[in-house]
Amino acid sequence: MDPVLCARTRNGTRAILLAAAVPLTGWAVHATALHRRLAAGRVDPLTRLLRRDAYSACGRRLLARHGDDAIVAMVDLDHFKLINDRLGHAAGDMVLTAFGARLTAWAGSHAAVGRIGGDEFALVLNLPADRRVERLDQLMRMLRTPVVLDDGRVVEVAASVGAATPAAVGSRDLSVLQRAADIALYDGKHSGRVVLATTGHTTVPSLNGRRLGRLGTCRLPRATGSEASPPGGP
Structure with a gap:
């Protein structure tokens, strides 16, 4: 029964x-x-940032919503291999975790923040032109702040950042904006300044997404009173 x-x-x-x-x-x-x-599956377990697919879906929605007020930024942690080699992978993981937390805090809860490679990050957020210089300068300061490990060791860190806006690049396509921002990043590698992409960055020949050759860039001026020299490093 x-x-x-x-x-x-x-x-x-x-x-x-x-x-x-x-x-x-x-x-x-x-x-x-x-x-x-x-x-x-959507979130990177180490940094708690979005994985590539989830980040891309969220980023496209933000670009559609905010249009020319949106900005796409690519971030590359400088000298990360040396951190791993000299201090160990556990220390490297702590640095990546710290970067994830800083990017999330800077971008805010309504942004798309993703870890798209080992030490590579991408962001899409609403950032109107009248606040862009100040906010991107703030981002660079945050990313240059030393990371304190659990055992008390202090790690000097730095990052290279490229950014692209629909108005400057002439496209609202996320892939186009990311490529332009990435090429701008490599034009200003280790400079300590955010490089803002122009339409010229969309036509630079590349190999596996990395630019071949160098072109003139538009480096954002730092906000008043925040000038700082790049950190020393290997």
Whole structure:
């Protein structure tokens, strides 16, 4: 006999509800586990930033919403291999985690912040032109702040940043903006300044996404009072 019907005959309605709740509870547990697996697929477990696909989907939505007020930034952690080689991979992981936290804090909760490579990050956010210089200068200061490891060691860090806007590049396509920002980043590598892409950066020959040759760049001036020399390093 069906166990549910048997329960009804012996114990009444309460038993039916209890028996019905068992599969519902099972589905709830399954749904929770599925949600966690999906979330894990969207988020980098080390930095808690979005993975490439999730970042790209969110970034495209932000570009469609904010148009010319949006900005795409590419960030490359400088000398990361030396950090790993000299201090160990555990220290390198702590540095990456710190960078993820700083990028998230800087960009805010409504931005798309992704880890798209080992030490490469990308951001899409709403950043109107009248605040751009000040905010990007703030980003560089944050990324140059030494990282203190759990054992008390202090790691000097720095990053190279390239940025692109729809108005300056002439496109609202995320791939075009990222490529322009990435090429601008490499034009200003280790300079300590954010390089803002122009339309010229969309036509520079590249190999595997990295620019071949150098062209004139537009480096954003630092906000008043925040001038600082690049950190020393290998």
